[in-house]
Amino acid sequence: QQQVKQSPQSLIVQKGGISIINCAYENTAFDYFPWYQQFPGKGPALLIAIRPDVSEKKEGRFTISFNKSAKQFSLHIMDSQPGDSATYFCAARMGRGGSEKLVFGKGTKLTVNP
Amino acid sequence: NAGVTQTPKFQVLKTGQSMTLQCAQDMNHNSMYWYRQDPGMGLRLIYYSASEGTTDKGEVPNGYNVSRLNKREFSLRLESAAPSQTSVYFCASTRDRLNTEAFFGQGTRLTVV
Numbered sequence: 001q002q003q004v005k006q007s008p009q010s011l012i013v014q015k016g017g018i019s020i021i022n023c024a025y026e027n028t029a030f031d032y033f034p035w036y037q038q039f040p041g042k043g044p045a046l047l048i049a050i051r052p053d054v055s056e057k058k059e060g061r062f063t064i065s066f067n068k069s070a071k072q073f074s075l076h077i078m079d080s081q082p083g084d085s086a087t088y089f090c091a092a093r094m095g096r097g098g099s100e101k102l103v104f105g106k107g108t109k110l111t112v113n114p
Numbered sequence: 115n116a117g118v119t120q121t122p123k124f125q126v127l128k129t130g131q132s133m134t135l136q137c138a139q140d141m142n143h144n145s146m147y148w149y150r151q152d153p154g155m156g157l158r159l160i161y162y163s164a165s166e167g168t169t170d171k172g173e174v175p176n177g178y179n180v181s182r183l184n185k186r187e188f189s190l191r192l193e194s195a196a197p198s199q200t201s202v203y204f205c206a207s208t209r210d211r212l213n214t215e216a217f218f219g220q221g222t223r224l225t226v227v
Contacts, residue, residue, distance in 0.1 A: 009154065032214050043118070043204050043218030044157070089156060093214060101147075101172070102216060106156035 003027055004092050006105025013112050019077040021108045023090035026071065030092040034102070035064065035075050038087045047088070048075070080112045116140050120205050120219035127195040127226045135190040135222050137205030143217070144210040146188035147172075148180060150201040151221070157204065163188055164211040195226045 005024045013019045023033075034049035050057045050064040050073065057064045063076040077084055090105040121136045139146065147162040159172030163182040177199060179191045188207075192199055202223050206216045 006156075034214065036216075041220070043206075043220050044216075045218065046215050049214065101159060101162060103159075104157040106154060 003103045004090060004105040006090050006108060008108060009106070010109045011111070013080045013110065015080065015082060015112055015114050017080050017112075019075075019080045019084070019110055019112070021075045021088055021090070021110070022072065023074065023092075023105050024070075024072045025092050027092070027094070028071070029094050030103075032093040033064070033066065033073050034091050034093075035062075036089045036091060036104075038089065038107075040086075044089060077110075080110075082112045082114050085110055085112050118205055118207055118217050118219035120203075120222050122222060123220065124223050125225070127192075127224065129196060129226060131195050132191065132193050133195065133224075134192075135203055135205075135224075136187070137189065137219060138187045139205075139207040139217070140186065141207060141209075141217065142185070143207035144185070145208045146182065147206040147208075147216070148178075148188070148190045149204045149206065150174065151204060152201050160190065160203075192224075195224075197226045200224060200226045 035047045036044035037047040038044040048059050048062050052068050061078045066073045087107045087109045089107045091102045093102050118139045144165045148160040149157040158174050161180040163169045166185045169180050181189045202221045204221050205219045208216050
């Protein structure tokens with residue numbers, strides 16, 4: 001059962017534009033929300049992460065926005081570059097006392113055109 | 115630093131054949147995981163090992179077995195491969211079961227014909 005819903009499935013953005021990927025969850029026991037970036041032929045790698053007591057986290061051109069009441073979080077990539085072209089996965093982790101495993105969304109394939 | 119190393123990188127099996135996917139990490143991590151990645155399905159957890167000597171089923175364990183050989187190594191075995199097991203398999207590790215950053219290997223692309 002997919003517990004983290006991610007959209008869109010694919011996204012095409014022009015260089016310099018803003019890429020936005022959205023995720024939603026139901027289980028309020030999740031306590032950690034990372035985003036992973038995967039390039040073709042490689043394994044996923046942690047990009048940025050947020051905890052639910054914070055509404056926004058920014059690292060360079062990448063920002064996570066978190067809306068606890070709506071149970072939604074999103075990844076914004078500012079000034080998107082062709083090198084950002086990759087598949088992005090949101091994820092959520094059940095907190096202490098739970099399974100403590102990561103549950104992944106289905107992924108968004110981002111293409112940034114030059 | 116090698117990180118998480120998986121072997122082989124590619125494999126073609128005939129239906130009914132068996133094989134073992136190998137995974138080793140050199141980061142002294144306690145927890146290790148096996149995922150499969152299929153188009154449009156994201157990453158689904160097959161089995162995990164929270165610590166040396168323990169293993170537990172994930173979301174899609176049927177048709178697979180695992181062995182946590184020691185702290186470094188975690189193998190995934192397909193006893194009788196089926197075409198539905200055609201996928202890309204990723205091994206990952208975390209410092210411990212509560213740690214949040216997972217480090218992934220480069221994957222094994224398995225085709226079952």
